[in-house]
Amino acid sequence: MSRGEEDRGRVLIVVSDRDPVGNADDRVASLQARLGSETVVRRGATAVEYVRELGPTIDCVAVLDDDPSLVELLAGVETGVPMLVYGETDADVDDVVPPSAGVDTLADCISREVSSDRERSELVEANAKLTALSRHANAITGCQTVEEVCEQTLDAAVDALAFTFCVVALVEGDYIVPRTSTLREENQTSCRLDEGVAGRTLQTGETQRVDDLHADEDARFRDTFRSVVSVPLGQYGVIQVVSDDVGHFGERDAEFLEILAGYTTETLSRLDRESALRQERDRLHAFFESLPVPALYVEEDPVVSDYVRCETNAAYDRTFGVSRGYERGTLDSILPTETERRLFADHLQSDEPVVGTVERAVQTGETESLDLTIVPVPSSGPVGAVYGVYNCEETRLLTSFDSS
Structure with missing residues (x-):
């Protein structure tokens, strides 16, 4: 609503002190009979005070007299409310309706001004609400x-x-x-x-x-x-x-x-x-811990670019004679071969599992050729994460996991 709570709008009808009471009353009654809006009637200086104090509640001011001093005073009140004069004036008003046009024409002009003013006000109010709502949207999301x-x-x-x-x-x-x-x-x-x-x-x-x-x-x-x-x-x-x-x-x-x-x-x-993904990740991570074959979990670091966070299972530590546990750093510092670094780097954001072959020194000191399966982990955010499983019969179980 533009001003006030009435759907019909509110019009201030202004009568000059110089206008005889009977004549003024007749004009007001004739206009009120033709308007669909709520009307408020004020005389002379009291009308000026009303506009100053209650301008935001008015949709249009209609002056039924071209008293120059009264019109000038009303026109000088900065409220943004449209103002019409029934008579003749050189003042800066929104419209002038000559008495020869009749009260019906005046009523039509007022109705148009009320409708236009309410549309403008409703648009301003809507934009203000949308702006305020957008600020709250950031907090909600x-x-x-x-x-x-x-x-x-x-x-x-x-x-x-x-x-x-x-x-x-x-x-x-x-x-x-x-x-x-x-x-x-x-x-x-x-x-x-x-x-x-x-x-x-x-x-x-x-x-x-x-x-x-x-x-x-x-x-x-x-x-x-x-x-x-x-x-x-x-x-x-x-x-x-x-x-x-x-x-x-x-x-x-x-x-x-x-x-x-x-x-x-x-x-x-x-x-x-996110709750469903956490449950799936927890289930998958428990499976990762219990695997009897070497496995490595690698996740992109959300804070530092080119850094990753990784975790190894017990079989990884036994097989390769290392004890990494949980570590944060670059792929170069965590993975010993270029092939492994490339496979993990290329597939941290993949949707499908991929299999590669790597040459890797095991705890006995010998170098073995191992199949390395990279299995992506579903994520609700931009951080990529994968499991790497070495020569694992259980790989089939992981690759059957729905990574979509």
Whole structure:
């Protein structure tokens, strides 16, 4: 909304002190009958004070008298509110409607100015919200826990989008459970996955905007709230904003909440993927430790370019007569042969396993020709990681691992 909460807009009708009361009242009544906007009427200097103090609540100023001093005073108030004069003037105003054109023409001009001003104001407000939302988006997408995501999402809904009553609820088993909320504690209750407006949102995967909860048969809080916007967070839950007023939310409110929900859903999805990958990596690493053949884990260092972090298993140390354990450095300092260094360097970011042959001195002092299988490890980030397995019958088990 551009100024104030009324959808129709607000017009200040100004009458000069020199205009007889009866005549002025007739003009005002005639204009009010033709306008669809809320009107406020002020005389003379009181109109100037009203514009100075309450300019942001007005969509248009209509002066029904061409009193030069009054028009000049009003035109000198810097509010950005469009101003029309019904008469003649040389002052810097947005439009002048001669009395010969009639009150109908004046009413049409005012309506156009109100509509145009509200569109401009709504655009400014939308841009401000998008800018604020983008700042919160960085905080949301950088979260490392579900709790942080919920808190940052709630902050964005309140701070950037100016929603007063908001709740972020996630799926837990068969229920949708509030995780963060600005609602009163007695209203922070869970519901089944197929229950209420929240359940309908989750089941349909579509935004639900309800103007009157009293008329919605699924609503659970029809005695507490009157309107709601409910947006799905993918498969993870919902975000809802509610109001005590009927029809409080518009399409623009739903659109902004959907943008916020997009950031939240993507972050929850990332955390879900990372959790699954950690489990797979832990399982694979346990298998790596128990292998009876030499194996080496190599991971790119996320801080220092050209550095890697590596770890060897017990069979590696026994076979090659070294005791590296965990080490950080360059591939040149960690791997003894050029062939090994090339294989690891070339395939740290690969998607498929690769097999090469290396000549390597073993603990007995002899040099053996060994098959080296490089197996990539799935990652949700830019850091590449692989396992290197030497002459390993169990290699078939590793290469069957889904590295996509």
